[in-house]
Amino acid sequence: MKRLNNRYVMLLALLVIWLGFTSPPANAVEVYFNDFEGTAPWAEWSAGGKATTPSGRHFLGTHATYGFGNETTILTLTGLPNHTQATVSFDLYIIQSWDGQNASYGTDFWSFQPQGGSEFKTTFGIANGPQSYPDPYPADHPARTGEKEHNALGYGFYGDSVYQLSFTFAHSGDLAVSFWAAGLQGITDESWGLDNVKVEVNAAAVPIPASLFLFGSGLLRLIGIRRKGQ
Ligand SMILES: [Ca+2]
Ligand SMILES: [Ca+2]
The missing domain is CATH 1.10.287 (Helix Hairpins)
Known part of the structure; x- marks a missing residue:
């Protein structure tokens, strides 16, 4: 016995x-990460190279210090494992005197949209508000609502905000997501950038x-x- x-x-x-x-493997599989501390160029981005904040952080933008102005950049990833859902997470740098939907100096729009998916279009404010974030435009919240870091990037003109954003959406095949801003004043006045961009997909379970x-x-x-x- x-x-x-x-x-x-x-x-x-x-x-x-x-x-x-x-x-089966864990559901979420990281397929892309970039903190932009490495060497540019990054061919997966349609626009943007290595930019540097006054505090010394490297991020994605077309202007060496200020990042992006009224511009669009698109991240394209191919050859992903089979999946039905994707998550795109990143730090968004909102730089200097954004005004949200302030009647005199706005409207300062920012947008995220997966190709073929729904758009998240909002506004941010630093110098003036109200801003729509964390909701889609139009919604009224005080400037800087939901920021993760406050004046951490070292910009002088009204300062800066860092937001941590994450979007999960139904998706399969190659990935293309666009990021853009519109309505901003000059590049030395209002700009934005991306950092720590991460893409995860739910790889199909192995039978x-x-x-x-x-x-x-x-x-x-x-x-x-x-x-x-x-
Ligand atoms: Ca960085
Ligand atoms: Ca403005």
Whole structure:
């Protein structure tokens, strides 16, 4: 009886190890990350090179210090694993005297949109408000609502905000997402940039192979026979 118990435990342990090695991968798979600390150019971006904040952080933008103005950049990724959903996360730098939908100095729009998907269009304010973020435009919130960092980037003219944004959407195939701003005053007055851009997809679960079921049922049958024979 003792021998059977030992064999039973050993077979069960083998089964657990086998299942452990062949179980489906975690749902979210990181397929892209860029903190823009490396060497430009980055061909996956339609516009933007290495920009540097006064505090010394490197980020994506077309202007060396200010990033982007009233411009669009598109991130394109190909050869992704099969998936049905994507998540794009990033830090958004809102730089200097943005005015939200202030009647005199706005409206300062910023937008994110996956190709073929719905647009998230909002406004940000630093010098003036109200701003729409964290909701889509139009909505009224005080300037800087939801910022993650306050004047951390070292800009002089009204300062800066860092926001952490994340969008999850139904998606398959190649990925193209656009980021743009419109309505801004001059580049030394109001600008923006991207940092720590991460893309994750929910890679399809790997089906458990039929041979594994046969192996498992074989083990159980073996245990059953031995037990009966005892
Ligand atoms: Ca960076
Ligand atoms: Ca403005």
